[in-house]
Amino acid sequence: MILDPFLAWVESTTLSQWIVGSPSMFAFPGILVLHAIGMGFAVGVSAALDLRILGVAARIPLAEMRRFLPFLWAGFWLNAASGVLLLIGYPTKALTNPVFYLKLTLIAVAMVLLLRISRSAFAAEGITATPDRDLPPRLRTLAIASLVCWAGAITAGRLLAYTYTRLTQLH
Amino acid sequence: MHDFQVWLVTTIYKHSPVADLMRTAWAWPIAESLHFLGLCLLVGAIGTFDLRLLGIARKVPIVAVHRFIPWGLAGFAINILTGTLFIFTEPDQYIYNPSFHFKLLFMTIGGLNAATFYLTSYRRIFGPNAPLDAPKRAKVIAAISLCAWIGVITGGRLLTFYRPAPCDGRQTSLLLACQP
Numbered sequence: 001m002i003l004d005p006f007l008a009w010v011e012s013t014t015l016s017q018w019i020v021g022s023p024s025m026f027a028f029p030g031i032l033v034l035h036a037i038g039m040g041f042a043v044g045v046s047a048a049l050d051l052r053i054l055g056v057a058a059r060i061p062l063a064e065m066r067r068f069l070p071f072l073w074a075g076f077w078l079n080a081a082s083g084v085l086l087l088i089g090y091p092t093k094a095l096t097n098p099v100f101y102l103k104l105t106l107i108a109v110a111m112v113l114l115l116r117i118s119r120s121a122f123a124a125e126g127i128t129a130t131p132d133r134d135l136p137p138r139l140r141t142l143a144i145a146s147l148v149c150w151a152g153a154i155t156a157g158r159l160l161a162y163t164y165t166r167l168t169q170l171h
Numbered sequence: 172m173h174d175f176q177v178w179l180v181t182t183i184y185k186h187s188p189v190a191d192l193m194r195t196a197w198a199w200p201i202a203e204s205l206h207f208l209g210l211c212l213l214v215g216a217i218g219t220f221d222l223r224l225l226g227i228a229r230k231v232p233i234v235a236v237h238r239f240i241p242w243g244l245a246g247f248a249i250n251i252l253t254g255t256l257f258i259f260t261e262p263d264q265y266i267y268n269p270s271f272h273f274k275l276l277f278m279t280i281g282g283l284n285a286a287t288f289y290l291t292s293y294r295r296i297f298g299p300n301a302p303l304d305a306p307k308r309a310k311v312i313a314a315i316s317l318c319a320w321i322g323v324i325t326g327g328r329l330l331t332f333y334r335p336a337p338c339d340g341r342q343t344s345l346l347l348a349c350q351p
Contacts, residue, residue, distance in 0.1 A: 029332045036328045037321055039207070044215025048239055051215075057238035060231050067228035068219055154211065155204040162200050 001096060008169040010091045019089035028089060035082040039157075041075030043150045046114055050143035053121065058132055066122045076111070090167065097164045103156035110149035117142050173347045176266050183262040193260035206253040212246025214320060215239075224305040224313035233305060234297050267335035269348040274326030281319035288312045 001007075010016055019027055049065050049072075051057070087094050094100040120139050184190075192198055216239040222228075223236040258265045265271045292309040295301070305313070338349035 025329070025332065029329055033325050033328045036207075036210070036324050040210055040214030040320075040324060041218065043211040044213075044218055046215075047211060048215040048219045048242075051239070051242060056242065057235055059235035059238070060228075064228050064231045067231075068222060071218075071222060071227075150211070151208055154207045158204045158207055159200055 003095060004092075004169065007091045007095065010088060011168055013088070015085075016088050016091075019085055028086075031082050031085050031089075035079055035086065038075040038078035038082060039154070041071050042073075042079055043075075043154065045069065045072035045075070046110070046150060047147060049114075049117065049121075050146045053117070053135070053139055053143040055132065062121050062132075062135070066118070069118070072114075092169055093164045093167050094160065096166045097160060099156050099159050099163045103153055103160065106149050106153035106156060110146055110153060113142050113146040113149060117146065172345060173351075176347045177351055180262040180266050183259055187259040187262075189256055190260045193256055199257075199260075202253045202256050206250055206257075209246040209249035209253065210324065213243050213250065214246075214324075216241075216243030216246065217320065218317060221313035221316045224309050226304070226310070229303055232301065232303065234301065237297070263350060264334060265330070267347055267350055268330055268333050269335075269346075270326050270329040270333040272346050272348070274323055274330070277319050277322035277326055281316060281323065284312055284315045284319060288316075 019031065022028070024030075045068050048068065052060055052062060052065050117139065120136060120142070193202070219239055220236050220243070223231065223233055228236070288309065292306060292312065295306060296309060335349045338347070338351050
């Protein structure tokens with residue numbers, strides 16, 4: 001693979017070797033823990049917003065769901081950071097696996113959907129009072145697509161442990 | 172407790188109806204993916220409700236946010252089911268695993284905490300003239316709930332790093348945390 005020299009360099013760095021090799025629970029295991037917690041908040045709050053659009057907890061004014069979004073973003077950035085650390089730990093394992101690119105694509109699509117949902121659901125002043133039946137029907141489609149993308153991203157992420165063909169440059 | 176743990180592992184190994192299915196190529200990864208989806212549903216629903224009790228979106232009636240709770244329970248049910256599949260396939264990897272013991276402890280705290288909420292705060296929060304600001308006791312319960320579920324996730328994610336090694340004679344703790 002054309003990236004091999006670069007991947008070999010990443011794996012030779014102190015950070016990569018600490019992440020993978022340190023016996024500390026704050027190294028690889030701790031990063032995985034943060035990645036799971038971040039997932040819970042990012043996907044969980046996004047799913048709650050999607051469910052609200054689909055009619056669950058309909059007495060919550062839709063625009064008020066925006067108050068929970070900082071926790072979604074906190075989870076997202078926690079996972080971006082912990083994900084980069086996991087990638088620095090095992091760059092060959094991830095970057096030689098097509099499923100990894102599928103996972104990133106699904107996350108990217110889910111985030112674009114979130115931005116479009118936010119614009120549509122939170123933008124207009126006074127939308128707080130808009131009854132659900134006046135919501136644009138497109139919003140429901142976006143919410144369903146968002147749920148599907150997150151389910152796909154989680155499944156792809158879990159399958160990374162089973163579908164890789166090369167672990168490191170040494171293997 | 173040690174004898175009970177050994178009996179449990181032996182009995183499950185002898186009678187598990189799902190072990191053969193779970194050892195097929197895709198069953199375990201699929202169950203794991205469902206377990207993660209259930210986790211997100213649980214955090215999304217119960218976490219959102221806890222955050223509301225703590226004062227996020229304080230203009231929204233608490234009872235309105237409570238409508239998410241059945242979805243959190245659905246996530247919990249998915250995870251009890253898939254979790255049972257894992258235990259019924261590799262019982263020793265869980266029953267003797269200290270990380271699993273902590274996971275169960277945090278689940279118990281989360282459950283008793285939720286029961287306390289409904290026993291002590293239900294009437295005040297959901298009755299007529301319910302305040303928009305949750306009473307202090309409910310806020311403490313919400314904070315404990317968030318911590319407990321984060322503890323459950325942590326215990327679950329660390330399982331694989333605390334796989335029980337063979338016992339080497341002396342084992343004095345309350346629970347057996349090695350392979351006898």
